[in-house]
Every structure is written in C-alpha cells, then in structure tokens.
Amino acid sequence: MIDHITIEVSDLEKSKRFYELAFVPLRYSLSFGKEGVFWAFDVGSGCLFEIQRTGERPPLTHLHVAFRVKSKAEVDAFYQAALEAGAKDNGGPGPRPDYAANYYACFVLDPDGSNIEAMINEPPASSF
Template sequence: MIDHVTLNVSDLRKSRLFYENALAPLGYGLAFGKEEIFWAFDISDGLFEIQQSDGPPPLTPTHVAFRVKSWEEVDAFHRAALAAGGRDNGAPGPRPDYSEAYYACFVLDPDGHNIEAMINPKP
C-alpha cells in the first residue's frame, strides 16, 4: 500500500490553496506541515504531500512511500533496491523525528526519485 506521495510545487502557498479547495469536496483536508517547506493532506489511509521545489536536501522531485508490515520488510526492500541499482538515501532505521514508532529506509531510483519503505504502527 502507498502510505504517502510527495510532489514538488513551484509556489507552495498557491498550491496549498489549490489543494485545500480541490480536495475539500472529497472530504480530504490539511493534516500538518511546515510553512514555506511542505504541507500534508489527509486522504483516508494515507497522505498526499506538496513541498517547495527549491527546498533543502534531501528533497527530490517525487517521493513515494510504501507502507510495509515489519522492520524486516523495510530491511529487505533496502537490500533489494540497492541490488537492483538504486542508490542509498537513508539506511533502514528508526526515524524518531517523524514519530516514536516510525522505521524506514530511503533509496533513489534510477531517475533520482526518493522511494521509501516504512512502518509506523499506531498505538
């Protein structure tokens, strides 16, 4: 399952207003974010995120996060992606800055897109 997708936008303020209005009829709304960096919209079982295109590294033009069932699956994804020619963009491990139980890894695909495998069990 895809947990979240992040897209680069050229004007974060304009895009936030666009998505707030466009997603409202679908019952989706702003969940959280950081002024001038990114905004995340709650879309049922996942998040749709927008980020300023000139934001700080390691932001990439596109980011997709796959929700998995275990730390072992995160680790296996990382190994397989590197073996398939991906580049490491964050080894498997806890991400306490995201949330207490968040565990993830990041790889860059052949086109430089940031692909994540993650687990974040709800309490």
C-alpha cells in the first residue's frame, strides 16, 4: 500500500492553495506541514499526498513514493532486492525517530533517481 507520495512544486504556497481547493470535493484536507518547506494532505486510509518546495535537501527528490509494509523484515528485504535490481542506496534500513517513535524505513533511488521508500510505523507487537 502506498503510505505517502511527495512531489516537488515551484511555488509552495500557490500549490498549497490549489490543492486545498481542488481536494474539497474529494474531502481531502491539509494535515500538517512546515511553512516554506512542505505540506501534507490527508487523502484517506492513513495515506498522505505531500508537496515540497523545489531544491529541498536530500533524501528528497523530484518524486518520492513510500510503500507501507507489514514488518521490518519486509523493509530489509525490499532494500536488498532493490539494490540487487540496480537501485542506489539513499538510506539503509533502520529506525527513523525524527519521523516518529516507531518509524522504520529504507530509501533507494530508482533508475530515474526517484526516492523510493519502504516503511513501517507501528508500535511493536505486544508480548501478551
């Protein structure tokens, strides 16, 4: 399942206003962001559509897609398979506490340089 997609825009505030209006009939709404950097829209089922301003720092690229997986093992397996398929490393599997307490992800660059992520953001299973 796709967790979030991030696209680069040339005018962040203009694009924010555009998507706020265009998403009204779909009942998608602004969820969070950082003034002058990016905005995230809730598009349902826990998925986000994000816009970022041109020229942001890595690991962001012109296009970023994050796939939500079911386990850390799947993140690890995706990373290895992607590298074997020819991807370039853009951040190996591991915790991303800056994103969220339980966020675990990896990042690779596909043949066109798009940043592709596999991630899980769920608390560890209870031992009960």
